[in-house]
Amino acid sequence: MKKSLIVSFSILCLGSAMTYAAEQHYSNAAIGKPGVLENVTRTVEIEAYENRFSPSEITVRQGDTVRFIVRNTGEKKHEMMIDTMQHLREHAKMMRLHAHMEHNEPNQVTLAPGEQKELIWQFTHAGVVDFACPMPGHFKGMRGKIIVEEK
Known part of the structure; x- marks a missing residue:
């Protein structure tokens, strides 16, 4: 009985995380x-390491398609996710509950230590766009x- 309850609870939690991930889309x-x-008009290199991105502020022009080359020079797994601050906070909260959740969204990359990946994004609206690492314990810094x- 106890074992089947644990299995049922685990399946419920996994299902909730998968539903959240399926419904959670970037706010394009x-x-x-x-x-x-x-269509890339500019390439920007970003270094991700323990609780920092460098650079942490980037300026682009409306309409630019930017190729971000993100390199994890830290000791821990990191992500770079582009979104609104509200969605980034929600995602970081979900990551605290399900730290091993895998992602496959076009607005983010997940990097193991020493790994480098590309993220290509077109900025269609003027304003401020946020990016963050939603991994548990990383988001604040x-x-x-x-x-x-x-334009």
Whole structure:
């Protein structure tokens, strides 16, 4: 009885996390859309390491398609996720509950120590777009801003 209760609870938690992940989409109206390599207008290198991104502030122009080359030079697994601060906070909260959840969204990359990946994004609206590492214990310090200047 006890074993089946634990299994049932585990399945329920996993199902909740998967439902959340399936319903949790980046807020493209506010932050832009996935970019295409052929349309890249600029490349930005970002270093992710223990509780920091460098640079943590980037300026681009509305309409730019940016190729982010993100390199994890730290000792821990990190993510770079582009979204609104509200969605980043929600995602960080979910990651605290389900730390081993895997992602496959176009607005984020997950990096093991020493790994490098690309994220290509087109910034369609002027304003400020946020990015962060939503991994448990990282979110408070690993944040940055992308300032999107009007054309």
